[in-house]
Amino acid sequence: MKKIIASILAIVGMGTPSLAEEAQDSKEYITQELRMMALNLSPNSIGLSEKNFPHQVWGVLMETGTDNGAYSLIVIADGTTSLYFSNGGGIIGAGEHASVRDVSANFIGWANRYVSQSMPVSSYPLPKSGDTVFYFLTFTGVKSYTAKEIELGEERDQLSSLFHAGHAVIAEARKASEK
Template structure:
């Protein structure tokens, strides 16, 4: 899932093995979060929900930068890459009946990734500043 804002974008990726990463267009992110036993189930739930949403997506061969206020979902399948773009507000307010639940599950995963990262930093003595993160809805 990619969401765009005037100042940039972020991408969250979840894989079939439970791996999850969050990338910021400004650089940095949270990589390898699926290794955390508490995050793996959240990531796998995203993958399962995405598989169920595939029927609402169209095959794509171009990957434009997501526009501010929009969210694009991509699923990499054996027979190609499928995509779906909607207004972030429609997804967040559940006006988009097709992928709103997936959008909210992705944000749940982002929240859990942030919590795990903050806990990890606290356990390591608070070294470093957390990266700027998207707001979870």
């Protein structure tokens, strides 16, 4: 109960520094839990199978490290699209908007083109500042690919098209959340 009250007070800009710190810790915990839920998601639990979704990649996390943490774009083939910030907050449920679903489907399409460039992984650290990590959720496990954000953004990496498709999803999710 104390953490809930601390969170509410911190959101409205009130409370003691220790309560604000607890609220921030709580936000970070929640976003980390949501991120890990996506990374450990079973496609069968959301009704996806190789039979009804005949593509290798059924979900993608694109995470970019910043000086203040990281942001995580999560797109799942069932239409789920969310954006989380490691220090708390984000946009949940953006996939409810048709415009977001369209660019999200395109993002997964690009991921299926590039999954062969990735390697299997079993741990999921947040990226270092300046790095972008793609986690490909496949029917055979999670794979990843890491590159410098600047290289991706300036079209100097083989996965630049995927990076730009991910940023199109972020832009559309932000527009939809402002409506």
